[in-house]
Amino acid sequence: MKKGSKAYSIIRFTCPHCHEGEFFVNRNPYHLSTAGDLLDKCPVCGRRYTPEPGFYYGGMYVSYALAVALCTTLYVAMVVLWPAAPIWADATVVIGGLVALAPWLYALSKIMWANLFMTYKGVGPTEAEQRKAAERAAGQPA
Numbered sequence: 813m814k815k816g817s818k819a820y821s822i823i824r825f826t827c828p829h830c831h832e833g834e835f836f837v838n839r840n841p842y843h844l845s846t847a848g849d850l851l852d853k854c855p856v857c858g859r860r861y862t863p864e865p866g867f868y869y870g871g872m873y874v875s876y877a878l879a880v881a882l883c884t885t886l887y888v889a890m891v892v893l894w895p896a897a898p899i900w901a902d903a904t905v906v907i908g909g910l911v912a913l914a915p916w917l918y919a920l921s922k923i924m925w926a927n928l929f930m931t932y933k934g935v936g937p938t939e940a941e942q943r944k945a946a947e948r949a950a951g952q953p954a
């Protein structure tokens with residue numbers, strides 16, 4: 813997995829901007845008291861993770877898509893591997909899989925949503941940030 817690709821940030825739960833800093837308060841999504849809690853900004857590059865209030869509500873769309881994909885995969889696997897299974901066995905596997913993976917899907921949906929809108933910029937400041945800093949420095953009296 814190459815640094816700079818969105819998959820790198822998603823799989824490793826790292827900052828979408830620099831791919832080095834942590835994204836979540838706790839990397840383990842099964843630590844339920846902090847599941848899905850984000851840091852305010854990256855501890856490495858310092859860029860903010862929430863561009864606007866309510867930004868991560870959109871992650872629900874990603875979460876829904878992931879849940880549908882998981883349910884479909886589990887159901888098809890049951891039909892292929894155990895064709896004579898009663899419907900309650902299919903339902904148990906699908907619902908059990910969904911409940912077991914829910915914390916991971918929740919975290920995954922947030923980092924995937926963030927990666928849809930944030931791009932890799934490396935650790936250093938962006939050109940806009942450098943320009944703003946230069947303007948600030950030029951505006952100050954010597």
Ligand SMILES: [Zn+2]
Binds near residue numbers: 832
């Ligand atoms: Zn970062």
